[in-house]
Amino acid sequence: MSRRSLFPIVLLCCFHIKIIWCNQLASCYTQPSEFCPVQNKCKCVKTHETALFCCQVQSNEDLLRNFECSGAKLSNIQALHIYNMTADQFNFGKLSPELNRLISFSITNSYINRLLGRLEHTHQIACLNLSNNIFGTEWQDPLALENLKQLAMLDFSFVNISILPNIKIEVPIFWLDVSNNTKIRCESLLDLMKKSGNSKYKLNFVKHNETFCMSSLSFHWFNTTEKVALREVEGIKKLREDCPINCTCNWHGLDMVQDTITLQTIQVHCSNKQLSNLPENLPENTVLLNITNNNITSIDAFVSDPTYKTLRFFYADKNNISNLLSLEGSPFIDNYSVLSLKLNQLKSLPIYILQNSFTRFEAHKVYLGGNELDCDCSTAQSLKIWLLANQRHLPDYDAILCKNFPYKLKVLDLDQKLVCITEADWTQYMYYVIAAELSMLLLLIGKVSYDYWVFKTAGYLPWPASKMPKLPCDWVFE
CATH class of the missing domain: 3.80.10 (Leucine-rich repeat, LRR (right-handed beta-alpha superhelix))
Structure with a gap:
């Protein structure tokens, strides 16, 4: 040998x-x-x-x-x-x-x-x-x-x-x-990285530059890729470490921002945690936030927290959010793909904010079903028509309700006669007033004409003109 x-x-x-x-x-x-x-x-x-x-x-x-x-x-x-x-x-x-x-x-x-x-x-x-x-x-x-x-x-x-x-x-x-493995999933590598990160043992990869894994697709408006370099997976691991308290962070996908440059994206899940405020300091490049079934009342963080600027998917069903005014001027309203606020406490809908976003990007989806609005004449005349006109952006447009009725009335079923005092009603009352005024004027002219005739023919004024005090201007008629 x-x-x-x-x-x-x-x-x-x-x-x-x-x-x-x-x-x-x-x-x-x-x-x-x-x-x-x-x-x-x-x-x-x-x-x-x-x-x-x-x-x-x-x-x-x-x-x-x-x-x-x-x-x-x-x-x-x-x-x-x-x-x-x-x-x-x-x-x-x-x-x-x-x-x-x-x-x-x-x-x-x-x-x-x-x-x-x-x-x-x-x-x-x-x-x-x-x-x-x-x-x-x-x-x-x-x-x-x-x-x-x-x-x-x-x-x-x-x-x-x-x-x-x-x-x-x-x-x-x-x-x-795991170099030159054509099928290994990135999640499998991330799980192993997480285990080693939580222990005193160190994980090293052989042939670092030849190691890739396969990802699920994440489509936005950029091209995407399924083949992910190990360095990008390690970046995702770091993003998970930056996850907010009471939340779990998972890899969402990759966006191709240029021909050879990919952007790592992440999703944050904070559902069912009894949160009263939106989580702070989201990981870099967070595109999805799910806070379903909490006690959140405000979404001001969309304007005040710069880590929210990359959000494209926001799921906040079953919370206590009462208005959407904070969305105006925020980066989210220009870039979002999904806004889900089902079963919240919305009292009104800012049509102008949402309509502008629908005009700029056809794929925007907004879910508002289960909210009970304060319905008035404007709701029946404008909001109802707006909902029907934007069905492709509002998949549950027919599930928005009116609160100020003894039963849960859908906005689409709202009748103007229930909430509007129409112009026809006011016109009818005015006709009666004008007719009464004309009648009184004719009676007054007739009475004055009669009194004048009696005075010229008989030489005296009939009652009640005879009882009225003499005015300075009466010499004109003598």
């Missing part, structure tokens, strides 16, 4: 100590394909008294048979590499219990339809290499690696899994390689 082939074993002998207590990164034990045993002979070969190399096995049972023909004493094996395996399934739990001194375990360049079981007898494994494989399905047991208390290096590069199995980091420095 050449000195070159022995080098990995020399490294392996101190591997358990070096990878756990030092900042150095040691690779798992692997062998090149040309070292595979000759076909039609045993598929496993000892490369050292403590190392075993197996090629082209097809099942757990086939692996165990070739362990035997290799002549290796399994209780001495500290390194195992399985290469070019093709199997319908591989059960970690069926590995021989004699491999209880295994430190490095590698399965590479293989196709395995299903991964089953847990690594239960190999608690000493410090390096696990599952790179360059094709797996037909995801992990059948998410706790497959949970018992590996000494695991310090995990290699999932060039594989097609989307979710990492549960990993308990219990060594000071843990190395993870």
